[in-house]
Amino acid sequence: MSTPAISIEHLRKCYGDLVAVDDLTLQIERGEFFGLLGPNGAGKTTTINTVVGLVKPTSGHIFVHGLDALRDYRRVHRLIGIAHQEIILDGQFLNAREILLYQAGYFGIPPRRAKPRADELLERFGLWEKRSARVRELSGGQKRRLLLAKALMHDPEILILDEPTAGADVELRLQLWEMLQSFHRQGKTILLTTHYLEEAERLCERVVILHEGRLRALGAPAELRRSHHRERLEDVFLELVRGEQE
């Protein structure tokens, strides 16, 4: 049996007195489309960032394809493509296409393979016209597209997307859904955070609902609705997040 795509074991992260993630244990199987849900401040981004080494866990372990995410970070990073929640682009002196080419370079992809890949992704994300544009000349949605293209540059095994549809127009959202599903069909793993529960329900095979750093529910969206006797995932979510009295 193959090891899980991502295995989080008793993860805890404190910022001073604040417990951002509290004893989180979670396994995401290979090839799974997984949703990480929870209100603002629940600990979603913190969890994701510990997987890619941007946040140091206070305690606990993370394994990616069986590799220790801390000790074996270089091999782990090779497997993961991430699009952060914040739009972070190295745009002070690089244009859109250069940003993708440098990204490929950091992942060890030689220019002769990176160039066609970058052009394909620019095309696919409707950025071809903007390939020579500086980041400050892109609209918010266009930056989001570039961020997604960047995450895909090295054709990762695991795609981690932190609120990829925030600020996306209808077209980008539909296109992204389609693209994620095709990525999923290739047997790759997707970890997605979103505040749109119908999006989570449509896409994700399983979701976890986090609240105040703790795991409140885990399962397939339909299963969660059934076990909580709710019609909509949104109602399950609100019940868990607002407390029992609802």
Added chain:
Amino acid sequence: MIGFLTLLKREIVRFLKDALDTIVPPTVGVILFMLIFGLALGARLGEVDGVPYIQFVMPGLILISVIRNSFMNPAYSLFQSRWEGNIADFLVSPLSHTQIALAIILGGVLRGLIVGALVLCAALFLTDLPFAQPVLLFIYALAVSVGFAGLGCIVGLWTKGWEGVNTVNTFVLDPLVMLGGVFYSLEMVRGVPIIEPLTALNPLTYITEGFRQTVLGGSEAQMLTGLGLTLALGAICVGAALVLFRVGYHLKA
């Protein structure tokens, strides 16, 4: 290796694309010093250590350029990447922490050596320099720039704002350089209160003196002392920068 070279290229492109801000001003600034101290005042100062003052001061001015630019590039580049957040691009890539640090340091080294070389060319228009020990001179300049690029790396990680870099510039780099035997030799300030002890305590005095000897000729012992000191201090700075990267100081929450 492709990853490392890509990051190194980024660091180089960063300052080359902005050469009007990163290469030209420091070069012009030092050339002004050369004109003032070398030509204007130099004639009145006569000989120092048996050479005309303009020759005496040139090696130190070249070294200052190397020091400043090697320091500034990593400090600003690293802080800028932290500030903009794009440092995450390097940190989530398969690059090792050591590779990231070394690429940033090497970027600073190249800028330091480029400006140093330009200043050296300018110096040749104003006076003759014998270049007594060209190989040692180059190794020396390289060692100095690696060390100060390491220091720049530390400052780029440490600082919480742009002002931090300037603070280090004003309170550390400027005093080190000004009291570091560039404009005068230790012999010239014997018996001068405050200045003599500060100059004598300043490691840069010996580093500058040794470097000057590689350019003008002189005692090999002094060259090697200065070089040894440079290598020792440089190793500490680079080592500290690597350790800070490895523990994720101001890089990871």
